[in-house]
Amino acid sequence: xxxxxAAPVPEMLEVETYRRQAEAVxxxxxxxxxxxxxxxxKRGSSEEVVAAVTRRTIxxxxxxxxxxxxxxxxxxxxxxxxxxxxxxxxxxxxxIDRLRYASGRNNPAWDRFALRFxxxxxxxxxxxxxxGGVELEPDEGHLxxxxxxxxxxxxxxxxxxxxAPLKARLLDQARIAGxxxxxxxxxxxxxxLDPARPAGGLTPTELRRLHRAIGRVIVQLTARGGSHxxxxxxxxxxxxxxxxxxxxxxxxxxxxxTTVSCPVHQA
Ligand SMILES: [Zn+2]
Numbered sequence: 155x156x157x158x159x160a161a162p163v164p165e166m167l168e169v170e171t172y173r174r175q176a177e178a179v180x181x182x183x184x185x186x187x188x189x190x191x192x193x194x195x196k197r198g199s200s201e202e203v204v205a206a207v208t209r210r211t212i213x214x215x216x217x218x219x220x221x222x223x224x225x226x227x228x229x230x231x232x233x234x235x236x237x238x239x240x241x242x243x244x245x246x247x248x249x250i251d252r253l254r255y256a257s258g259r260n261n262p263a264w265d266r267f268a269l270r271f272x273x274x275x276x277x278x279x280x281x282x283x284x285x286g287g288v289e290l291e292p293d294e295g296h297l298x299x300x301x302x303x304x305x306x307x308x309x310x311x312x313x314x315x316x317x318a319p320l321k322a323r324l325l326d327q328a329r330i331a332g333x334x335x336x337x338x339x340x341x342x343x344x345x346x347l348d349p350a351r352p353a354g355g356l357t358p359t360e361l362r363r364l365h366r367a368i369g370r371v372i373v374q375l376t377a378r379g380g381s382h383x384x385x386x387x388x389x390x391x392x393x394x395x396x397x398x399x400x401x402x403x404x405x406x407x408x409x410x411x412t413t414v415s416c417p418v419h420q421a
Contacts (some may be wrong), residue, residue, distance in 0.1 A: 164236035165381035166220055166332035167372065170240040173217040176224070176289045179269070179277050180242060185209045188268040191284065197233070199289030206230050206290055207269065218297050219331025234291030237285025243278045274312060299331035302372055306365045313353040313361070321349035333368070340375065340384030341367045341370030349408050349421045390414050
């Protein structure tokens with residue numbers, strides 16, 4: 155049985171993997187759009203998406219936080235979101251085979267949206283729980299700086315003056331885009347910061363530690379294979395003890411999300 159702490163959900167690192175995979179469709183022209191699930195189209199209607207995207211060529215693929223954006227040759231933008239269970243399939247292949255909250259079975263009935271290209275290839279979102287979605291002209295202005303690009307100054311500005319719990323502020327996509335639940339826990343574990351502390355109360359030294367941890371966690375967890383591979387979550391799945399100091403890890407709800415932290419070295 156796979157531990158609930160040890161399988162991926164689509165966070166920034168997973169969506170970055172999807173972005174790389176989707177680069178294969180740059181230059182392809184859309185022959186047909188399948189949007190059978192009207193509920194899955196969150197911005198614009200299914201008909202509007204079909205009309206805007208059909209016969210257009212994909213000019214580029216970008217990621218901002220957990221949003222994947224396809225740029226079309228006439229300037230139209232199509233946003234793809236993966237929720238907790240969505241996977242991207244390009245030409246039938248999935249970059250990430252099993253997601254934590256979704257069945258590992260490959261059921262084409264879960265295809266919520268597809269672009270079929272003139273060369274016979276395709277790009278699909280397979281999403282058993284329908285928690286992702288498609289957005290015509292997604293609102294990129296509401297997203298903060300991407301976590302991968304965030305400078306120390308960006309992190310400082312994102313937290314300044316906030317009395318919200320530190321973790322809740324890190325999860326606020328309007329401040330810093332891309333940090334999901336698992337990444338936030340690992341970042342705070344590495345930085346030695348209590349997720350429940352008021353976000354605006356960090357000292358300059360703590361801010362530097364936090365900024366450094368964001369960069370390191372992104373690089374290391376990408377190399378390890380995803381946001382579920384952090385030290386804190388792996389220790390939770392193994393024996394529940396902090397690998398640094400042996401303390402029993404704590405599980406709390408902070409900002410509405412299940413939070414794993416160490417009561418000893420996270421202060
Ligand atoms: Zn510890």
